[in-house]
Amino acid sequence: MKNLAELAAIRDKMKNQINNREVEKDGDIVIKVGMATCGIAAGARPVMTAFLEEISKRGLKHVKITQTGCVGMCRLEPMADIFVNGEKVTYIKLTPEKVAKIVAEHIVNGNICTEYVIGKEN
Amino acid sequence: MYRSHILVCGGTGCTSGHSKKIFEAFVEGITKEGLDSEVKVVMTGCFGLCALGPIVIVYPEGAFYSQVKVEDVKEIVAEHIVKGRIVKRLLYKETVHEDGEIKALNDTQFYKKQKRIVLRNCGVINPENIEEYIAYDGYQALGKVLTEMSREAVIDEIKKSGLRGRGGGGFPTGLKWDFTKKAAGDKKYVCCNADEGDPGAFMDRSVLEGDPHAIIEAMAIAAYAIGSDQGYVYIRAEYPIAVKRLEIAIKQAKEYGLLGNDIFGTGFNFDIEIRLGAGAFVCGEETALMTSIEGNRGEPRPRPPFPAIKGLFGKPTLLNNVETYANIAQIILKGADWFASIGTEKSKGTKVFALGGKITNTGLVEIPMGTTLREIIYEIGGGIPNGKKFKAAQTGGPSGGCIPASLIDTKIDYDNLIAIGSMMGSGGLIVMDEDNCMVDIAKFFLEFTVDESCGKCTPCRIGNKRLYELLCKVTDGKATMEDLDKMEELCHYIKENSLCGLGQTAPNPVLSTMRYFRDEYEAHVKEKRCPAGVCKKLIQYKIDADKCKGCTLCARNCPVGAISGTVKNAHVIDQTKCIKCGVCYEKCKFNAVVKG
Numbered sequence: 073m074k075n076l077a078e079l080a081a082i083r084d085k086m087k088n089q090i091n092n093r094e095v096e097k098d099g100d101i102v103i104k105v106g107m108a109t110c111g112i113a114a115g116a117r118p119v120m121t122a123f124l125e126e127i128s129k130r131g132l133k134h135v136k137i138t139q140t141g142c143v144g145m146c147r148l149e150p151m152a153d154i155f156v157n158g159e160k161v162t163y164i165k166l167t168p169e170k171v172a173k174i175v176a177e178h179i180v181n182g183n184i185c186t187e188y189v190i191g192k193e194n
Numbered sequence: 195m196y197r198s199h200i201l202v203c204g205g206t207g208c209t210s211g212h213s214k215k216i217f218e219a220f221v222e223g224i225t226k227e228g229l230d231s232e233v234k235v236v237m238t239g240c241f242g243l244c245a246l247g248p249i250v251i252v253y254p255e256g257a258f259y260s261q262v263k264v265e266d267v268k269e270i271v272a273e274h275i276v277k278g279r280i281v282k283r284l285l286y287k288e289t290v291h292e293d294g295e296i297k298a299l300n301d302t303q304f305y306k307k308q309k310r311i312v313l314r315n316c317g318v319i320n321p322e323n324i325e326e327y328i329a330y331d332g333y334q335a336l337g338k339v340l341t342e343m344s345r346e347a348v349i350d351e352i353k354k355s356g357l358r359g360r361g362g363g364g365f366p367t368g369l370k371w372d373f374t375k376k377a378a379g380d381k382k383y384v385c386c387n388a389d390e391g392d393p394g395a396f397m398d399r400s401v402l403e404g405d406p407h408a409i410i411e412a413m414a415i416a417a418y419a420i421g422s423d424q425g426y427v428y429i430r431a432e433y434p435i436a437v438k439r440l441e442i443a444i445k446q447a448k449e450y451g452l453l454g455n456d457i458f459g460t461g462f463n464f465d466i467e468i469r470l471g472a473g474a475f476v477c478g479e480e481t482a483l484m485t486s487i488e489g490n491r492g493e494p495r496p497r498p499p500f501p502a503i504k505g506l507f508g509k510p511t512l513l514n515n516v517e518t519y520a521n522i523a524q525i526i527l528k529g530a531d532w533f534a535s536i537g538t539e540k541s542k543g544t545k546v547f548a549l550g551g552k553i554t555n556t557g558l559v560e561i562p563m564g565t566t567l568r569e570i571i572y573e574i575g576g577g578i579p580n581g582k583k584f585k586a587a588q589t590g591g592p593s594g595g596c597i598p599a600s601l602i603d604t605k606i607d608y609d610n611l612i613a614i615g616s617m618m619g620s621g622g623l624i625v626m627d628e629d630n631c632m633v634d635i636a637k638f639f640l641e642f643t644v645d646e647s648c649g650k651c652t653p654c655r656i657g658n659k660r661l662y663e664l665l666c667k668v669t670d671g672k673a674t675m676e677d678l679d680k681m682e683e684l685c686h687y688i689k690e691n692s693l694c695g696l697g698q699t700a701p702n703p704v705l706s707t708m709r710y711f712r713d714e715y716e717a718h719v720k721e722k723r724c725p726a727g728v729c730k731k732l733i734q735y736k737i738d739a740d741k742c743k744g745c746t747l748c749a750r751n752c753p754v755g756a757i758s759g760t761v762k763n764a765h766v767i768d769q770t771k772c773i774k775c776g777v778c779y780e781k782c783k784f785n786a787v788v789k790g
Contacts, residue, residue, distance in 0.1 A: 073451040074459045076337045079328065086329030089234070093199040093318065095256035095298055107278055120197065124232055128195035136254045137197040139278035 084131070091133055101135045101179060102155040103127075108142035114149035115167070122168035123152070126175040135179060148190065154178060162190040196234040198275065200224075201251045203317060205240030205403055206396065206435055207557075208247035213237075215264050216248055223271035233275055236326075239404015241317035243304055245556040246286060251299075251317070258299050260286040304555050307574050309536065311544050312397075312520040313560045316404030321439045324446035327407040333452055335523035336411050339418055340460045343526075348419040349375060352522070354530035356542035361387055361478075361515030362590065362619040363695075364541070364608040370512065373502035375420040377510035382422040384413050385506060385513040387483060388429035388436070391475040392591030393642060395622035397546040398516035400558050402429070402436035405520070406443035410453065410466060412522035417464045420512050425466040428483050432473055440468060475592075475646035479694045480513050482648065493650045494694035515620070517546055537563030541607035551588075551624035554579050563607045567597060570606070571625060582627035586710070590619025592639040592646075593699030595706025596632065615706040617699070631728035632711040633718055637665045639703040643696065654697030657688040661701060668715060669729040671722040678715055682708060727789045730774045734790060737778075739764035741786035748778035748787060 073079060096102055105111070105120045120139070127135050140153065148164040154174070161184055163174060170188055177183045202208075202217040220235045241249050246260035250270070257280045259270065266284055273279045282290060288302040299305055310316075319326040327333070339348055353368030374382065386409060390398040402409065413425045429437055444466055447453040455463045469487045476482045477492040484506045486492035505511025521543060525533045534542050541563040547570065550556055554576030561570060567587055571577065578584050586596040595616035597604065604610050608618050626635065640662045649655045664681045667673040685701035685708075692698045708715060717723050724732040737748070737757075744762040756772045759765030767778070779787045 074456075076341060076458060079333055079337055079458075082325055082328045083331070083334075086325045088195055090199070090319075090326065090329050092196055092254045093201070093236075095254060107276070109277075120232065124195050124197055137195075138254050139197070141278050 087133060088128055088131060092136055092138075096136045099134060099157075101132075103135065103137045103179075104140040104153040104155070105137070106141070106143060106149055106151040107139035110142055110146035111149040111151065114146075116150040118168050119150045119152065119166045119171055122171035123175070126172055127179075130175070130180065132175075132179065145190075151190075156182070163188045164190050196232055197254075198233045199253045200233065200235045200275070201238050201253070201317065202235065203239075203241050203247060203249045204237040204321075204435070205244070205247075205316075205400055206433075207240065207244035208249055209435060211248040211261075212264060213248040216250065216262055216267055219264050219267035220250075220271065223267055224275065227271065227276055229275065236320045237322070238319060239316040239321050240313075240400040240558055242308075242313065242558040242560075243286070243555060244558065245554065249286075252280075255280060255296070256299055257281075257296065258286045258289045259284045303573055303576065304557075304559075307565065307569055308560050309544050309562050310560050311524050311536075312401060312517055312546050313404070313558065314524070315408065316400060316558075319405065321404055321406055322442050324407060324443065324450055324452075327405070331527060332407055332523075333411055335526035336414050336418075336452065337458055339415050339526055340458050340462055345375065345419050345421065348415065348526070351530045352419075352525060355521075355525045355533040356530075356537075356540075357518065357521055357525065357533065358541065358608060359515060360517035360521075360545070360620070362593065362617060364618060367514065367518055370502060370514070371416060371419050373500070374510050374512040377503050379510040381424075381507075381509045382420055383506045383509055383511040384417045384420065384422045384425040385484065385487070385511055386413055386425070386427040386519060387478065387480070387513055387515045388427055388433075389471045389478040389483060390430065390433075390516070390620060391473075391478045391646075392593075392620050392622045393639075394548060394550045394624050395591055395620050396548045397558060397621050399433050399436050401516050401520050401546075402433070402440055406436075406440045407447065408523060409440070409516060409519045410443055410447050412519035413466060414453065414457070414464045415522055415526065416512055416514070416519070418462055420510075422512070423463045423465065425464065426469050426487050426506070427466060428469045428471055428477070428487055430473055431470040437468065437470065444468070474648070475642075476648045476694070476696050479696055481694065483513070484511060493648045494696070496693060517621070538605060538607045540609055545606070545618065545621060547621045547623040549575050549623050549625070552578050552582065552627040552630070553625040561606070564605045566603050566605055568602045570623070571602070575625070578625065578627050582629065584625070585628050585630060586626045586632065588616075588624040588626065588635065588639075588703070589622065590617040590699075590702070591622045592643045593617060593695065593702055594619045594622075595702045596626075596635070596710060598710040600710075615702070615709055617702070629726055629728070631669075631724050631726040632707040632714050633665065633668055633724075634726075634728045636703045636707045637662070637669060640665060640700065643700040647696065647700075651691075651693035651697060653688045653691040654693065654700065657684060657692075658697070658700050660684060661688065661704060665704065668718045669724070670731045671718060671729075673719050675716075675719055678708070678719060733774060734769060735767055735772060735774065735776070735779055736788050736790070737765050737767055738786045738788055741784050743784055743786070745783070747781050747783065751777050751781045753777065 150166045250259040357367040358364040482492045482494040501511040546560045647654045742764040749757040756768045
C-alpha cells in the first residue's frame with residue numbers, strides 16, 4: 073500500500089462485509105425474508121441470496137437483511153417484509169428477478185413495487 | 195455481504211471455556227447447511243462479560259448467547275441461523291424482557307454505563323484480519339498524521355486531549371512525547387509496555403488479544419511525532435494468545451506496507467519488534483523493562499536520567515502502556531476536544547478495569563473517568579454475590595490500596611484515588627466482602643512483592659521482607675501494639691528510600707488497610723481474634739452440642755480424623771488434631787459447627 077486511496081479502497085470493500093455486524097439503528101431499512109420450511113421449499117434461498125447480492129452490489133450500508141419464520145400464508149411464499157421508517161410492506165411469491173426490481177425501485181428510489189405486494193395477486 | 199455474523203469470543207477467559215471448539219463447530223455447521231456465503235463466523239477479542247463465557251453474539255439480531263457449550267452449537271445453527279428462531283434458553287437473561295422481548299445489549303446493566311474507546315474493537319472485529327481493523331477506520335489516523343499533520347501538531351493534539359498514562363502513574367502523555375521529541379539524539383525508540391503483572395489485571399492482555407492493530411498504529415503515530423524509526427513491544431511470555439495475535443498483526447501490517455519503509459509514500463519508516471518478558475514483575479517498571487529489552491537482567495536503575503533523555507540503548511525513548519496507546523488513534527480522528535469532553539477535570543477519557551473478586555459480573559469494563567465505585571460495583575458489576583456485604587475494593591494491585599465501604603461514592607480518577615491512599619494502577623479492581631480479612635489481603639499483596647523484588651536495593655529487598663514477617667506475626671496472633679507502630683514506620687521508610695516504583699509502592703496495601711481497618715489489626719493483636727474468620731491460627735471450630743444431631747457427616751468428611759462421636763450423640767472436635775480446613779463447617783446441615 074502506497075497511499076491513502078488504497079487504504080480507503082480496502083475500507084470501503086470491507087465495510088460492505090461487516091455491514092450486518094450490529095443491531096439496526098434508526099433510519100436503517102430492514103429486509104426480513106421468510107425462511108421457514110415452507111419458504112425454503114418455495115425457493116426462499118435464491119431470494120435471500122439475491123437480496124444479499126443486490127444490496128452488496130449497490131453498497132447500501134443502511135440496509136439490514138435478516139430472516140423470519142412462517143407467517144401462516146405458506147401458499148404465498150417466498151415472502152419478504154421490508155421495513156422503511158417502521159412502515160412494513162410485504163412482498164409475496166418472490167423470485168431473484170423480482171428482488172432486483174424491488175431493491176432498485178423500493179429500497180433505492182422509495183417507490184413500492186405494488187404489483188408484488190400482498191393483496192395484489194390474482 | 196453477509197446477512198448474519200456469528201461472533202465467538204476468543205479472549206483468554208472464553209478460550210479456556212473451549213470457545214475455539216465452539217468456533218469450529220459453528221464453521222462446520224454453517225458449511226454443512228451451505229450457508230457459508232451468507233453467514234460469517236468470526237473469532238473476536240473479549241466482550242468483557244467473562245463471568246458468563248464462553249460468549250457468542252449473533253448479528254443483526256444482537257442475540258447474546260452466554261455460557262455456550264459445544265453441544266449447543268447445533269441447536270443455534272438449526273434454530274437461529276437456519277430458521278430465524280432465537281434460542282431463548284441460551285440468552286444472557288439480562289437481555290430478555292419479562293415479556294420475552296429481546297433488548298439491546300447496550301441497554302443491559304453491564305453495558306449501559308460503559309463507554310468503549312479503548313475496547314471499541316474488542317468483541318467486534320477479527321483481530322487476526324487487518325482488513326477488518328481497516329474497515330473500522332483502522333490506520334486512517336496514521337494516514338492523517340503522516341499526510342496532513344506536522345510533528346508538533348500531533349503532540350499538541352495529544353497534549354490538548356489531556357490523556358494521561360494508563361499504566362498507573364498518570365503522567366501526561368503529550369508531555370512525555372514532547373520531552374522525547376525535544377531530546378537530542380541520532381536514534382530514538384518507541385516502546386510499548388505490555389508487561390502486565392498485577393495479580394487480577396488483564397486489560398492490556400485483552401486489548402492486544404482483541405485489537406492488536408490499534409497498538410501498532412498508535413506506536414507508528416508516536417514514532418512519527420518524536421522522530422523514531424524503531425519500536426519494541428515488551429510483552430510477557432505468559433500471554434500466548436496476545437503474543438500470537440500481535441505477531442500476526444505485525445506481519446500483516448508489514449505486508450500491507452503500514453510498517454516498514456516509506457509508509458504511505460511519505461518517506462516515513464517504522465518497524466516494530468516483539469520482546470518477550472520472562473515474567474518478572476519488576477520488568478513492568480520502565481527502566482527495568484528497557485534493561486531487559488537490551489538483553490540484560492531486568493533490574494531498575496535510578497532516575498534521572500529519565501527514558502525520554504536516556505533510555506533504551508542509551509537513546510531517548512518513549513515508553514507508554516498498551517491502554518494509553520489504544521486511545522491515540524481515536525484522539526487523532528475525533529479530535530482532542532472530543533476526548534477532553536469525557537471524564538473529570540484532571541482525568542480525561544475512560545479507564546478500563548478488570549473486575550474480579552467477590553463480584554457477580556467478573557470481567558472487563560470501560561467507564562468514563564469520574565464514575566463512582568458504587569456504580570461500578572452495584573450497577574455494572576451486578577453487586578456482591580450470595581447477599582454478602584461490600585467491605586472494600588482494592589485498586590492498583592500490589593502497588594495500590596484498599597477503598598473502604600465508607601468511600602464507595604468516590605469518583606474514580608487519578609487524583610481522587612491518590613487522595614484516599616490508593617492509586618489507579620493499571621486497572622485491576624478486586625472486590626472484597628465481609629468474609630475477607632484485610633490483614634490477610636495486605637499479607638497476600640506483600641508476599642507477592644517480596645517474591646518479585648529484584649533485590650537490587652536494600653529497603654525493598656530487606657525492608658519488605660521484615661514488613662511481611664511483622665504481618666505474619668499479626669495474623670498468627672503474636673504481635674504487640676508496638677509492632678503495629680513499627681510496621682507503619684517501616685512502611686514509610688521503604689516508600690521513601692526504595693530505588694524504583696516497585697519498592698516505593700509495595701507498602702501501600704499495608705498502609706491503606708492500617709488506615710481504614712485499624713480495628714481489624716487491633717482485634718488480631720489485642721483480642722487474638724480474626725473478625726472475618728480467615729486467619730487460621732486465630733480461629734477454632736467447635737461443635738454446639740445442643741444443635742448437633744449426631745448425623746456423623748462431619749466426622750466422615752474430616753480429612754484428619756479430628757472429630758469423634760457416635761450416631762445420634764453430639765460430636766467433639768479434637769483441637770490438637772484439627773487443621774482448620776473448614777470442611778465440617780461447610781458440611782454440617784444443622785449449623786452446629788461454629789467458627790470463632
